Amino acid sequence: MKRNELLIIIFIVLFFSISLALIFSVEELREGFKRALWLIASGDPEIIGITTLSIYISGTATVLSLLWCIPIGVTLGLRDFAGRRFITAVFNALIGIPTVALGLVLYLFFSSSGPLGSFDLLLNPIGVSLGQAILITPILISLVANAVEAVDPSLKDLAETLGASEAEASLAILKESTSGVVLAIVAGFNRAIAELGVVQMIGQNLRWRTRVLTTAIAMERTSANFALSIALAIILLIIVLSISLTVNLLQRRLK
Amino acid sequence: MNLSSWGKVLLLAAVLSITSIGSTHLYLTMTSRPKLVVATTTSLFDTGLLDEVEIQFEAKHNIDICFLSVGSGIAIARAQRGDADMILVHSPSTELEFLEGGYGVNRKIIAYNFFEIIGPASDPVEISGLPPIEALKKIASAGRNSQAEWVSRGDNSGTHSKEKTLWAAAGLNWTQIRDETNWFIETGSGMGNTLNTANQLEAYTLTDKGTFLAYTNAISDLLPNLAELIIQGPQLLNVYTTISTNPSPHPQANFEGATTFTEYLLSEEGQQLIGEFGKDKYGQNLFNPAANIIRTGEDTFIAQMIKGYAFFGDSECPPQYRFGHPELYD
The missing domain is CATH 3.40.190.10 (Periplasmic binding protein-like II)
Known part of the structure; x- marks a missing residue:
């Protein structure tokens, strides 16, 4: 055991030092890194604005999608009915939907000439949230359904035999599946904040309105401004990694 | 009242979504000035010229300009669908199709390089x-x-x-x-x-x-x-023009805002901004103002070149493609 752990640690250290060495062998990246750290440390208002908007839009998307994902996910996980397997398979398959494809379809719906044109959702942060909520629906439903399904089916019966009401039995299941549901929420949020296709096509990268981390990274690359790009990429990585890590730690605690 | 625990989670999600979306909507409607969506060629946007123009223009007018930097072809497609109020492009042949299709009006030449x-x-x-x-x-x-x-x-x-x-x-x-x-x-x-x-x-x-x-x-x-x-x-030769989205197929388009912005780009201030842009950063200007060349009808070599390349017939915008605002063509 000890030797294995040592090997793993050596491997991780090697992996990171080699990646860092590679990254710093590229001049633009080195320069960009320096300026990026400075920009972050100095609390550049543009960077703070873009980051806040990113979290806000994707956070709204995640909360919004819970409205339909929890009922559907719990139903799929708890009840047995004809076509349940088929529906679950469809949602599983949709997890990998290309964001640009969804973005294009939504653009055509939201466009002034499209069926939802009168709601003015194009170039609107609400429209982007809605689009991302739809994007992460399959992943949330699948993970929630899995989490609920994984709870020992006899638990509900047992709870009810012991005199628990329907609601109390449901609460017991929720408690048991909490970590799975939290995982679903984190996975959904991470996918939303890291995606580019939907926000690019619906939001169009408007400054202070729909310019989020991913679109800003893409834009700064085409306008030859690497430092800001790298700074934003670092922030995006920090957000995604730290949320995943915190949740991981919390789950260990809970267990 | 005995809400199930899932119901509580859902209620929380609902409350959060409604507050979040509601406040965004409120914020957008309360603070935002009338919006003007301008679909533009990437070359004007990527150089930083339009950022400059936006700052100067918005200091004077109560209009919120949103630039979509997409390239002339897509810019025109966007305006055809009514998703942009005006376009800033540099592709005369495609522009003519756009005018002929009845999607755009009031074409004006603003710059060249x-x-x-x-x-x-x-x-x-x-x-x-x-x-x-x-x-x-x-x-x-x-x-x-x-x-x-x-x-x-x-x-x-x-x-x-x-x-x-x-x-x-x-x-x-x-x-x-x-x-x-x-x-x-x-x-x-x-x-x-x-x-x-x-x-x-x-x-x-x-x-x-x-x-x-x-x-x-x-x-x-x-x-x-x-x-x-x-x-x-x-x-x-590369000639940049503006065209407003035709308000008759797209009544929701901000036609008056588009006209105001066009007039600004053609004004002395706008033209100077275009002609001076880049001198401090690159040691030379990136764009040359063209409004005066067209307005005075001068007969220099460059004027002839522009007319030969970017005029349709003998006008930058033949009368059948104009809509209101005759002062644009005085």
């Missing part, structure tokens, strides 16, 4: 200083002998349609040569990406002056392998 043919600094095909059409012929024949490569935008942008016209003038059919993949490389993306590709491959390409300067004057020269080889010639 020249496209450039750039390529490897060593210039293996020896095109430096040649007339552009001759140069393209040489590049094509060298390419067919695998001695040179050409990188094309291939994205239906203004620069791309210029490229197609130039190939046609050189007696080559673009749809045919794009299949000659041993020397003709299509990126299907914006000017910046295409320049990077040309730099990597040490290939020739057509670029607008502004984007090329922005790339070579960055913190470090991003295109060390490339040099300007042909920088002028009547065939390389």
